[in-house]
Amino acid sequence: MTRARILILGGTGEGFSLAAHLDAVNDIDVVTSMAGRTPAPKVPRGAVRRGGFGGPEGLASYLKAERIAAVIDATHPFASRMSRNAAWAGETAGIPVVHVWRTGWERVKGDDWREVDGIEEAVALLPVGAGMTFLTTGKTQLHHFSGRDDVAFLARIVAPLKPAEDVGALPKRLTFIHDRGPFDMERERRVLLENTIEWIVSKNSGGNAAYPKIVAARELGIPVIMIKRPDGPDGVRVPDAAAALIWIDATLGTSVSCASIDEVMV
Numbered sequence: 001m002t003r004a005r006i007l008i009l010g011g012t013g014e015g016f017s018l019a020a021h022l023d024a025v026n027d028i029d030v031v032t033s034m035a036g037r038t039p040a041p042k043v044p045r046g047a048v049r050r051g052g053f054g055g056p057e058g059l060a061s062y063l064k065a066e067r068i069a070a071v072i073d074a075t076h077p078f079a080s081r082m083s084r085n086a087a088w089a090g091e092t093a094g095i096p097v098v099h100v101w102r103t104g105w106e107r108v109k110g111d112d113w114r115e116v117d118g119i120e121e122a123v124a125l126l127p128v129g130a131g132m133t134f135l136t137t138g139k140t141q142l143h144h145f146s147g148r149d150d151v152a153f154l155a156r157i158v159a160p161l162k163p164a165e166d167v168g169a170l171p172k173r174l175t176f177i178h179d180r181g182p183f184d185m186e187r188e189r190r191v192l193l194e195n196t197i198e199w200i201v202s203k204n205s206g207g208n209a210a211y212p213k214i215v216a217a218r219e220l221g222i223p224v225i226m227i228k229r230p231d232g233p234d235g236v237r238v239p240d241a242a243a244a245l246i247w248i249d250a251t252l253g254t255s256v257s258c259a260s261i262d263e264v265m266v
């Protein structure tokens with residue numbers, strides 16, 4: 001039997017879990033693609049490539065040149081461009097693509113959510129003189145808050161910004177903490193209490209790794225400005241890594257699926 005080469009578009013816990021699982025399967029070669037923006041990322045098992053493909057055309061060429069049999073788009077739900085590119089490139093190159101589209105968080109009793117369609121709306125909704133505001137939307141989104149001199153921010157990003165790294169103008173009153181998920185309840189409660197957080201701005205990322213802050217906010221009565229997720233990608237969608245393996249078997253005639261797949265979160 002010829003070896004099947006599977007490309008995982010990664011940068012998430014699901015991508016990490018899938019790489020660990022597929023790397024251990026005979027007759028499968030797995031390569032994970034990372035955007036390459038996080039210094040010292042957790043490195044998935046199997047082969048890894050870093051950096052953009054040069055748009056959808058670049059990805060389509062890569063799929064053909066590398067003889068990829070199938071693509072698992074396990075990017076974050078807010079990485080819409082990459083998912084769109086994957087759908088287009090797969091269609092163009094005639095290579096099947098599945099999108100792991102995890103279920104979003106649902107508001108439950110006790111949540112004080114203010115849902116918005118995008119980051120600009122989140123900036124506008126933050127009240128004048130709002131107390132310390134916890135930003136968990138990533139380093140590339142900080143510049144949106146740069147006009148809010150009336151608010152002090154605590155931003156959690158994975159690693160310190162490099163001196164030459166340009167993420168645009170930063171808010172004047174900004175403190176960083178550096179940490180990487182998965183986060184647990186105790187740590188999240190502590191972050192919110194020790195920093196006297198009064199508002200949180202979060203993407204509705206779904207999944208377990210970032211959910212404890214939402215639970216801690218509920219417990220502490222902290223309002224969350226929740227950015228709704230973008231529309232999911234067109235094409236075949238599955239809710240999790242285990243379902244992506246079932247799709248691989250159905251598509252490639254392999255036997256890679258299993259009763260459960262370890263959930264590795266990054």
Ligand code: NAP
Pocket residue numbers: 009010011012033034035036050051052053054055056058059074075076078079080081082083085137138203
């Ligand atoms: P994006 O806006 O959808 O993508 C922008 C460009 O970055 C893509 O067009 C592609 O460049 C490149 N890119 C993105 N993901 C890539 C990957 N896995 N491998 C190679 N190139 C990739 O993506 P983003 O929101 O900036 O996210 C970047 C990465 O961080 C993704 O891997 C995502 O899973 C991860 N991540 C994102 C978030 C989030 O909130 N957005 C949160 C956690 C993790 P080319 O067009 O040149 O191919």
